[in-house]
Amino acid sequence: MLPKFFLGANYWSRVSNIQMWRDWNEKAIEDDLRKAGSIGLNSLRIFLLTKDFSDEKGNLTREGREKLKFFVKTASTYKIYVFPSFIVGHMSGKNWPIPWDPDNSIYDPDAIEKTTRFVSQVVNTLKNYDNLGGWILSNEISNVRKPKSPEEFRSWLRTLYLTIKKLDPERPVSIGDSVSYTSDEYLMPENVTNIVDYLSPHLYLYDFDPVRHTMSYASVIEYGRSLGKDVILEEFGYPTSLYDEESHAGFIEVVLSSALMLGAKGAFVWCFSDFPREEDEPYLWEPHELRFGLLRHDGSEKPAAKVIKKFSEFLNEIGELKFLERRAAIIVPEYMYRSFPFHNMPRNCEMRALMEAYTQAKGSSILITFVREEASDEELLRYKLIFIPSISRLKTTTWRKLLRWVERGGILYYSHSRYATWPHMSASHIWEELFGIKPSLKAGLVGEFIERIELNFSKDVYPFKRGEKITYVNKKWEIITSSFKPVDAEILATSDGEPALFLVKRGKGYSIFSKYPFELILSWTDRLDRVGEGYHRLYVAAKALSGIDSLFSCYDPRIEVEYARLDEGFLVSLINHSYDKVITSLIAPKGSEVEWVKWGEIKDSKEREIKIIIRPKSSMFLKFK
Structure with a gap:
C-alpha cells in the first residue's frame, strides 16, 4: 500500500556524492538507506548519471543494471520507495555527458530514439519491484538544452511518457523538471498537465519578505492542484553553508505542513x-x-532531520484527509502560459503579483485556489469571490464573462496595473459596465507615477472604520497607474484626495476596483509591516462582502490556516510563515472541541476563541471532534 504522503529526499551517497555509481560502495549505500529509514524518510529520488549507465547507442550497461537492482532491493528492506530519474545530463551546476547524445541534441529524432531505448531498458529492469514509486524522465533537462518551442518540448515529453506507460501503465511518470507557474512557458503546468501523472515543482525561491517567501511554495502547490492534477514537490531546500541550521529546519517544517494540508x-x-x-x-x-x-x-x-522524523510520526497518526471545496479563486491570465502576437508584458511581475495575492488571501483565512481565463460561465459559478491582482490585462471575452458572473451574484476584486514601459495598452474595455467608472487620463500621457499611497477610507467598510489608512511605498518606477472617475460607483477610499478604491453593484453581485496595483507594489517592497499596516484587510473586506464563511480562521497575516475533514472531525493546521513567535487566536466553530494538539501550545480557550502560541517558522496541528 502506497504511503499517504511521499516524505522523501533527493539522494546521492554521502560518501561518494555524484560519483556513487562509479565509486561503488555497497556498504556505504546500505548505511545511508538504513539511516534514511531511521529518520522517517519513506522515499528517495535517485539519479542515473547517464555516463555511468549507458553506451553510445543508448543501451543500459550490465554493470549499471546490477547496481540499480541492488539499490532498489536494498531500499525495500528499509521500506523506502524509489523514484529513478533517467536522463541525468545536468546535475548540481554541471552538464555531464550523455553517451548516446554527445551534442545534446535532446529533442531531435535520433536522440529521442536512443533515449527511448535507454528508458525502456531501465523500466524493464525495475518495474517488478514493489517499492518502485514512480518514474522521473530527467533531472532538469532544460538546463542541458532548452526546447525551441513548447510544441517541441511536448512532443519529446509525449514520446517518452507513452514509452513508459506501455511498459508500466500503473506507476506515475513526471518530467523531472520544474513544472510551476514560476517557470518558462514550456514548463507551465497548463502546457504539460495532460502528458504527466503529477506536476513536479523544483523550487528554490528567494524573497526579502519571510512570510511571502514560504507562502509562495504553498501557492505553487495550490496552483498545480487547481488543475485537478496531483503534485509532488520534487525539489526544495537550501544550503546550510549559507543559512543557519535552525531556520533551515523551520523552512522544511513549514513547506511540508503546507504541502500536506493542500493535498500534495x-x-x-x-x-x-x-x-x-x-x-x-x-x-x-x-x-x-x-x-x-x-x-x-x-x-x-x-x-532538519529531526523535523523529518516528527513529521513521519505525525503522518502515521492521522487518517485520510478529505479536502474542502474552494469558493474563492485568483484568476490566471492566459498569457502566463500561452504566447499571443505582439504581447510582451512583464510576466515576472504578474507572477509576483499572484504570489502576493495568495499570501494576502491566506493571511485572511480564505481557502483559495486559482482559475484560468478559459473557465466557462458555469465553472465560474463554483466561486463566490474572484481576485484579479495587479494584472495588466485580460482577454475581452474574459471581462464580458466576469460581468455576467458578477450579475449572477459574484464578488469581483480588481487592482489595476500599468507599466511605464508599455503605455500603449488598456487592461479592459468595459470599465463603466463592470466597474462603474471611466478613464480620466489625458490623451497621450504615459500615466500617473506612484511614489507613496496613503489609502484613506472615506466610510466604514468592514473591517475598516472611516478614516483608517494603509500606506504603500512603490519601489519600481515602471509600475504606474491611470486615473479614473466614478460614473455610478461608490468611492470607498481615496489617496491624496483622489478616488482610489471603488465599489459598484451589478445585478446580484459587486465589483471592487482599485486604481493602484497593491499586490504588485508589495511584491517589490523589501520590508513589509504586515501586522502593523494590515494590507490583508482589503481581502478580509472582499471576503466579508462575498459571505464566504471560514470554519476555522485566524486573522494574523503571518499565519496560514488550513483544514481538512477526517473520518471523525477536522484536522487544522496553523502555519507560521514568519520568523516571529506569534501569539494569536484561532476562531473555531461553535461547539467544537480540541481532541489533541501537536507542536504548538494552547494558551487559553474561551467559547469559539482559542489563544495559541506558535514558534517562529513552524507549524502546529489540532484535531477537532
Missing part, C-alpha cells in the same frame, strides 16, 4: 546528506552544493 502527494527535500569530498566536480566551484543535506558530511543529524 509528497515532497522531496534537496537533499539527503552533505558530502565530504570537496575536490570533486562540481563542488570544486560550487561549494554550496556540499551542504544541502538533512545529515552533515560526518553522518550526524541536522535539526
